[in-house]
Amino acid sequence: MAKDKTSFVYVTYVLSTPEKVFEAITRPEVARRYWGHENVSDWKPGSDWQHVRTNDERRVDLVGKVLEISPPSRLVISWADPSEADNPASYSRVTFAIDPYDDMVRLTVTHDDLEAGSGMEKGITHGWPIVLSSLKSLLETGRGIDVFAKPKAA
Secondary structure (H helix, E strand, O other), rough: OOOOOEEEEEEEEOOOOOOHHHHHHOOOOHHHHHHEEEOOOOOOOEEEEEEEEEEOOOEEEEEEEEEEEEEOEEEEEEEOOOHHOHHHHEEEEEEEEEEEEEEEEEEEEEEEEEOOOHHHHHHHHHHHHHHHHHHHHHHOOOOOOOOOOOOOOO
16 A cells, blocks of 8 residues: 655745855765765766765665756755665655845755655654754855754753
């Protein structure tokens, strides 16, 4: 029986250029400054990509393939937990659409083909807003935010 699928869409506006936003996603030395991870790939269609923690452990937290790439406006990747990488049904898809918008950029991240109610859906629903806020902060101020921060107790 097929599992229900869902999607998550997040839109933000960044005072930057499409080129800088695209580089922030694809260049490990930039991504590490706002994401706490490096996105590692040669960024060619069909190539593997890995989401690698920047701590001493260098654990691979996510894996996938580059499905589509059109710098600096579009990147589509598949996305899965490494422990489920052998199961094609475990993969979801992330689309980064980077559009010029007056003197800024509209960044739309669409994460779809998610299993409804899964741990992955719960994780990305909380993760994307802080990661993309950190990307915006880095490009606008030169400083990302702590994406591993936890809410303060009431």
